[in-house]
Amino acid sequence: MNSEKLVRLERMGLGPVWQLRARADKPVAVVDATEAVALDAADFSGLDWEELEATIRDCARCGLCRGRTHAVSGIGDRHASWLFVGEGPGRSEDLEGEPFVGPAGKLLDNMLKAMQLARGVDTFIANIVKCRPVDADGRDRPPVHNEVAACRAFLQRQIDLIKPTVIVALGKTAATSLLGLNEETSLSSLRGEPHSYRGIPVVVTYHPAYLLRKPEDKAKSWRDLCLAQSLHDER
Numbered sequence: 001m002n003s004e005k006l007v008r009l010e011r012m013g014l015g016p017v018w019q020l021r022a023r024a025d026k027p028v029a030v031v032d033a034t035e036a037v038a039l040d041a042a043d044f045s046g047l048d049w050e051e052l053e054a055t056i057r058d059c060a061r062c063g064l065c066r067g068r069t070h071a072v073s074g075i076g077d078r079h080a081s082w083l084f085v086g087e088g089p090g091r092s093e094d095l096e097g098e099p100f101v102g103p104a105g106k107l108l109d110n111m112l113k114a115m116q117l118a119r120g121v122d123t124f125i126a127n128i129v130k131c132r133p134v135d136a137d138g139r140d141r142p143p144v145h146n147e148v149a150a151c152r153a154f155l156q157r158q159i160d161l162i163k164p165t166v167i168v169a170l171g172k173t174a175a176t177s178l179l180g181l182n183e184e185t186s187l188s189s190l191r192g193e194p195h196s197y198r199g200i201p202v203v204v205t206y207h208p209a210y211l212l213r214k215p216e217d218k219a220k221s222w223r224d225l226c227l228a229q230s231l232h233d234e235r
C-alpha cells in the first residue's frame, strides 16, 4: 500500500485495510406479479439518451410513480468507464431528482474521491429503481421484486449506452437485481470476486448507507473498490 493510498484512506476515515489482490411521503401500491412479468419484457433498446430520460420521467410502469416528486434517472458522464449502481432514490433524491445526494451520497462522494474519481467525471451513478419506494409510514424502503422488474429495462438501456468498463453494485439489492440472483443471496457471498453483467465486470460492495451505520466495514469496502480498480485498469 503506497503512502498516497494511505492518505486517501485517512480522508475516508478508514482503519486498517487489506492489500490489493491480483490485480413523497405517500404509501403507494405496487403492480401485481402477473403485470410485472409482462413489464419485465420491455425493450428500450432503440431509445437514445433523450428518449430514454423522457420515458423514465413519464414512467407509470409501477405504483411508485404515484408517490414521486421526481423520477431519478441517474447522473454523470454518459461515456463513463465507471458505473455505480445503488438501490433506489430516498427522500432527498426524490426531492432533488439526483441520485445519492443525502448522507449516504456524501459518503459515496468521499469513496469516489479516495479513488481519485468524482461525480460526473468518468463516472455515472444510477439506481436499480428510478422512483422512491416508501413504506406505509412514509419511510424509505428497499424496492420489491415487482418494482425492480418494472424498472429493469431502463438500467439495461443505460448500461448499453454508457458501455462502462466496470460496474460497482452498492448493496445487496443492487447486486442481486443486476446479476439476476435470488433476493436472499447474501452480500458477503458476492463480495471479493468479480461477477459479470453481459461481459462487463461487476464488483459488489456495501451500500454507503450501511457503511454509515457500520463504519468498521469501510475497510472491507475499500478492498472491494481496489478490486474494481484493478479490473478497470487491466481493461
Ligand code: URA
Binding pocket: 086, 087, 088, 089, 090, 093, 098, 099, 100, 101, 102, 104, 105, 127, 209
Ligand atoms: N440510496 C440509494 O441506493 N440510492 C440513492 O440514490 C440514494 C440512496
